[in-house]
Amino acid sequence: MRKVRLGIIGLGNMGSGYVKMIKAGDCPEVEITAVADLREDRREWFRTVYPEVPVFEEGHQLIDSGLCEAVMIEVPHYHHPEFAIYAMKHGLHVLSDKPAGVYTKQVKEMNEEAAKHPELVFAIMFNQRTNPLYIKMKELVSSGELGAIKRVNWIITDWYRTQIYYDSGAWRATWSGEGGGVLLNQCPHQMDLVTWICGLPSRVRAFCHVGKWHDIEVEDDVSAYWEYPNGATGVFVTSTGDAPGTNRFEVDLEKGKLVCEDDKLTLYRLSVNEREFCRTAKGGFDKPECTKEVIDIEGENPQHKAVINAFAAKILGHGELIAPGYEGINGLMLSNALFLSSWLDKTIEIPFDEDLFLAELNKRIAASKRKEDKNITFSTEGTY
Numbered sequence: 001m002r003k004v005r006l007g008i009i010g011l012g013n014m015g016s017g018y019v020k021m022i023k024a025g026d027c028p029e030v031e032i033t034a035v036a037d038l039r040e041d042r043r044e045w046f047r048t049v050y051p052e053v054p055v056f057e058e059g060h061q062l063i064d065s066g067l068c069e070a071v072m073i074e075v076p077h078y079h080h081p082e083f084a085i086y087a088m089k090h091g092l093h094v095l096s097d098k099p100a101g102v103y104t105k106q107v108k109e110m111n112e113e114a115a116k117h118p119e120l121v122f123a124i125m126f127n128q129r130t131n132p133l134y135i136k137m138k139e140l141v142s143s144g145e146l147g148a149i150k151r152v153n154w155i156i157t158d159w160y161r162t163q164i165y166y167d168s169g170a171w172r173a174t175w176s177g178e179g180g181g182v183l184l185n186q187c188p189h190q191m192d193l194v195t196w197i198c199g200l201p202s203r204v205r206a207f208c209h210v211g212k213w214h215d216i217e218v219e220d221d222v223s224a225y226w227e228y229p230n231g232a233t234g235v236f237v238t239s240t241g242d243a244p245g246t247n248r249f250e251v252d253l254e255k256g257k258l259v260c261e262d263d264k265l266t267l268y269r270l271s272v273n274e275r276e277f278c279r280t281a282k283g284g285f286d287k288p289e290c291t292k293e294v295i296d297i298e299g300e301n302p303q304h305k306a307v308i309n310a311f312a313a314k315i316l317g318h319g320e321l322i323a324p325g326y327e328g329i330n331g332l333m334l335s336n337a338l339f340l341s342s343w344l345d346k347t348i349e350i351p352f353d354e355d356l357f358l359a360e361l362n363k364r365i366a367a368s369k370r371k372e373d374k375n376i377t378f379s380t381e382g383t384y
Helices: 015-021 040-049 059-065 078-091 103-117 130-143 163-167 187-199 274-278 304-316 327-342 354-367
Strands: 003-007 028-035 069-074 094-095 122-124 151-157 203-210 221-228 233-241 247-253 256-260 265-271 290-294
Touching: 003 015, 003 059, 003 221, 003 304, 015 028, 015 040, 015 304, 028 069, 028 304, 040 327, 059 078, 059 103, 069 078, 069 203, 069 304, 078 103, 078 122, 094 163, 094 304, 094 327, 103 354, 122 327, 130 187, 130 247, 130 256, 130 265, 187 233, 187 327, 203 327, 247 327, 327 354
Parallel strands: 003 028, 003 069, 069 094, 094 122, 151 233
Antiparallel strands: 151 247, 203 221, 221 233, 247 256, 256 265, 265 290
16 A cells, blocks of 8 residues: 655654654554654654654755655744745645744745645644534534524633743744744634634734733733624633633524534524514514524544545545645634734734734844753643
């Protein structure tokens, strides 16, 4: 059986996890044919797992080697577009981890390069799209059977992180190394899902609190409000300082409401369209009849391995991607807008001025402080 010859650039928390996943046989159509990492201790660790596979110090060397037909990019966020573009120019398929990048201007360049190579497979690691709960939510919202969206609420505060997590690497939680905090590290999945399921808002107002719960220079607590083109509104709250945290995603529509919480999806279905009922009801306190149903969700939640397997299947000509790479810009567009709103202390229209965003980001990069690198690699198993 032919396997995709895969190179992994970066052997940190995520990259090392994918090595273990592939070694365990969870991705049968993939074989690792090269890896790269700047740190010698990580390279030495890999040699104990795959002693026969070539190891490079730097990702461009891996791409230049000719040993791979595809690469996974598992490096700090700023470098995702850089390596993706370089790999595409060298004829390699690309699977980038999230986020697509730090700012939309660089991600647009990556998408433009991908468009020049339609023969190459370009994907992004939005593993939460494999969750059958979110798949069902998208199906119900997109079908129109529940009418138009009226309100979106998501409180996602079960990202609790300790100080040692932020201290584990010199790049973490810095404007120069990571480009943001909870919005750019933990919440790209929610930024993707909320735009995938509900669409992109047209204007936002956000309050991003820097170092509220940790000794860091980026945001670890965010509260945001936004509006959609049809007049629907949204509220989004996230933090890495809440223990215990909450994960509750609500979508209120004209004919019902969806609530995703505690690994179950509840549908509150109205007997009539609320907009029609509001205009025609005879009693001032009347309410439309409503039924409550916990939806029976079928299917597994394979997460990262499903994204990798779909990527390999697409390359081999017998499958479709879970998350095409060019879609990575949507959630980033939203998080960039939230940052800009907080930085300028005003409402931001989408699309926004990308040059202004980059100028504001560069101010923070210029003031970013160097950190000691404690060279700690954590296992991410069971954290998603």
